[in-house]
Every structure is written in C-alpha cells, then in structure tokens.
Amino acid sequence: MASIPLLLMGCGGVGRQLLHHVISCRPLHSQQGVRLRVVGVCDSKSMVAIPDVLTSEFRDDFLLQLCEIKSNGSSFLDLTKTGECQVYSGEEIGRKVIDVATALSSSSGLALIDCSASSETIGLLSQVINLDGCVVLANKKPLTSPLEYYDKLVSQPRRLRHESTVGAGLPVIATINRMLSSGDPISRIIGSLSGTLGYVMSEVEGGRPFSEVVTSAKKLGFTEPDPRDDLGGMDVARKALILARLLGHRIELDSIKVESLYPEKMGPANIPLDEFLANGLPLLDEAIQKRIESAASNGNVLRYVCLIEESRCEVGLQEVSKDSALGRLQGSDNVVEIYSRCYSKQPLVIQGAGAGNDTTAVGVLADILDIQDMFLHSPSAA
Numbered sequence: 001m002a003s004i005p006l007l008l009m010g011c012g013g014v015g016r017q018l019l020h021h022v023i024s025c026r027p028l029h030s031q032q033g034v035r036l037r038v039v040g041v042c043d044s045k046s047m048v049a050i051p052d053v054l055t056s057e058f059r060d061d062f063l064l065q066l067c068e069i070k071s072n073g074s075s076f077l078d079l080t081k082t083g084e085c086q087v088y089s090g091e092e093i094g095r096k097v098i099d100v101a102t103a104l105s106s107s108s109g110l111a112l113i114d115c116s117a118s119s120e121t122i123g124l125l126s127q128v129i130n131l132d133g134c135v136v137l138a139n140k141k142p143l144t145s146p147l148e149y150y151d152k153l154v155s156q157p158r159r160l161r162h163e164s165t166v167g168a169g170l171p172v173i174a175t176i177n178r179m180l181s182s183g184d185p186i187s188r189i190i191g192s193l194s195g196t197l198g199y200v201m202s203e204v205e206g207g208r209p210f211s212e213v214v215t216s217a218k219k220l221g222f223t224e225p226d227p228r229d230d231l232g233g234m235d236v237a238r239k240a241l242i243l244a245r246l247l248g249h250r251i252e253l254d255s256i257k258v259e260s261l262y263p264e265k266m267g268p269a270n271i272p273l274d275e276f277l278a279n280g281l282p283l284l285d286e287a288i289q290k291r292i293e294s295a296a297s298n299g300n301v302l303r304y305v306c307l308i309e310e311s312r313c314e315v316g317l318q319e320v321s322k323d324s325a326l327g328r329l330q331g332s333d334n335v336v337e338i339y340s341r342c343y344s345k346q347p348l349v350i351q352g353a354g355a356g357n358d359t360t361a362v363g364v365l366a367d368i369l370d371i372q373d374m375f376l377h378s379p380s381a382a
Ligand SMILES: NC(=O)C1=CN([C@@H]2O[C@H](COP(=O)(O)OP(=O)(O)OC[C@H]3O[C@@H](n4cnc5c(N)ncnc54)[C@H](OP(=O)(O)O)[C@@H]3O)[C@@H](O)[C@H]2O)C=CC1
Pocket: 009, 010, 011, 012, 013, 014, 015, 042, 043, 044, 045, 070, 115, 116, 117, 118, 120, 121, 138, 139, 140, 141, 164, 165, 166, 167, 168, 195, 221, 222, 223, 224, 225, 354, 355, 356, 357, 360
C-alpha cells in the first residue's frame, strides 16, 4: 500500500476539482492499493494543516467544507481553530510547509501539489524536493522561471510531474519524455496550446462578439485567473517554454516572440482586471472581428499557433487553412503535432480538451498516482 501525504497549494477552480476527484476516487484507489492523505491546503493568504501530519489526514467532509468556503469567496482564516486543523497566515505558511516536509522526510516524504497561478512558489517547491518530497504542478510559472531556478526544480526528475502545465489533461509531456528517453529526437512542435484562444477564435468565427466569448471562457474555467495572461499570449509562451526546455533549448521566457491581442495600455500594469473586463474588452471586438473576416475571405481561419523548431520559439495568430489539423479545431480543444526521426513525414498528433478545471484536475491526479512508487515504503502505509 502506498500512502501519499498531499499538501495542496491553491484551492481555486482546479484545486477544488482535484479535492473532489480525490474523494470520489477513494474506492478506485483503495482497489489499486493507494491512499491519498490530504494533510494541508492553502490559498494565497492562509493555510490549514492537520495537527499530526505523520499519522492523520483531513476527513473528506472537512475537505468538502474547505471547497465550499473557497467557492463562496471566503478565506480559510474564517475557520475557527478547532481540533480538526491549525490555521496559518502570511509568512507562517512557507515555514509550515517546510515543517511538514521536514517531518515527513524521515518517513514517506511529502507530495506538494501546486494548483496556484503564483510565481512565488518556486522556492518552496525546490526545498520540498531537497527534503526528499515530490512536486506535482498545474502551475506553469515555476517551470518558466529563470534557468538558474528551473535547473534546481528539475534536478530530480523522478520527484517532479507537471503534465497539466501543457494541454491540461492531455498526455503531451509524458509523450515527449517517452520519445526523448527512447532516442527519438524531436525536431519540431507546432500546435494550438490555448484552450481559451481556441474557444475564442472558433466562437467569434461563429458570430459571437469577442468580449462576450472571453467572458464565457472565464466562467467556463478555461482562462487564467487574469484572462490577459491568455489574450496577451503569455500563457501560451509559458507552455512553449516548458516544451522547448524539455527539448533541451536553454532559453528564457523573454526570448520567445509573443503576439498580444490587446494593447499595452490595457495591461495589468495600467488598468485593473475589473476595468479591463468591463470597459477594455469591448473595445477589442471590432479589430478581432475584422481579422477573422479577412482570414475567412481567403478561405482560412485564425488560430493562435505555437511553433518550436531549432532556435525558433514563437507564439502568435496565424491564418491557417480550414482543412488543416489546426483549422479544424473547435472549442477549447488543443492540438499538438510532434515531428521527430520516427515521425518525420506525418507528425505524432495529440488532440483533445486543452483547458477546464475537470480535465486539468484529472491530469494532476494522474500525476500524483504516477509518483506512488516513491511512497511505497511509508511506515504509515502498513
Ligand atoms: N483552468 C485550466 O484549464 C488550467 C489551469 N492550469 C493552471 O492551474 C492553476 C490554477 O488555475 P485555476 O484553478 O483556474 O486558478 P484560480 O484563480 O481559480 O485559483 C488559484 C488558487 O491559487 C491560490 N493562490 C494564489 N497564490 C498562491 C500562493 N502563493 N500560494 C498558494 N496558493 C495561492 C489562490 O488563492 P485565493 O483563493 O486566495 O485567491 C486560488 O485559491 C494555474 O496555474 C493555471 O495556469 C493549467 C492547465 C489548465
């Protein structure tokens, strides 16, 4: 029996869906000889942890209560200190995560699950790996930090999984790792890697205004917490960087050519998110509509394309034929075409839903199960 102590960072759309999956898969996991023990959950301001991380875990009804608190827009700080949990805030959070990882390092080790969208978690993630723990990421930012930090994070590959950082639940990272480790060098990756932008392009083609579609994409859980990350191309650029680095390209985020769908004056440094959504987005409707109509007049469609090839790594809008793999995409689907020695004329193609809380959380859960061998010798697993 493998018993995996989980500490979840980020209890938003993906994090909550993950907790629901962990609970609903209990019978299945028990048949598979795995027990997922949630010992802590944190959001941006607070953390709840079980008093004795070595032997106990949160009850499922308490986990559901945590999900409800976050769905209602409240904070864990509102929880009174009960015997069930300890509540931490501010700088105490980082210290507590390390305390938990240290306490578990002499037994099973901790699995730290990053479902935040923060660039500030990288230090904790690396420390947990150094304490013989494992890390599972939906968050792309740690892997797109400067190479100096990235190298530390990926230094023990068996302790790191991040399938959901590219293509949500699609097996993109696993496929690339299998190809590379079996000596099939990859020469080119081209694809549509944004569920949000795929959905936006196909819905605007169908006649809906851009601003309305972006608002729907946010409600459907496709966008980043700030949809400007998607519309500005940075979310796709992060995915491109994660893939390029897997291929061995020693590049930084700012070396990727990125096309933004909104002007700098509407950026996070200049206007708050609420104002962008209410007043900025509608100002973009006409320009996007015109570009889509212009592509249609050539018999084409617009897709936000990611290309990685030799020293090239770029992301931006392209007119593509309606009949191509990219042009046929609908809704939030992603498609990734991988060219290698074995797939030189016809690429290996991976396609399917590329965004959404459910598919992303399933990808994270699959990663957690994939590291179960690291937890087999847990004394508490007897
Ligand atoms: N949605 C999707 O389709 C996909 C998402 N992802 C990635 O999954 C991650 C989560 O996305 P999503 O759930 O939609 O985002 P949400 O905005 O819904 O949730 C983010 C959560 O992270 C918390 N958080 C923020 N900063 C920190 C921090 N420093 N430490 C701990 N928690 C923190 C937030 O806290 P608070 O509640 O206090 O704000 C919130 O609970 C993102 O990185 C995203 O890129 C990856 C693939 C697909």
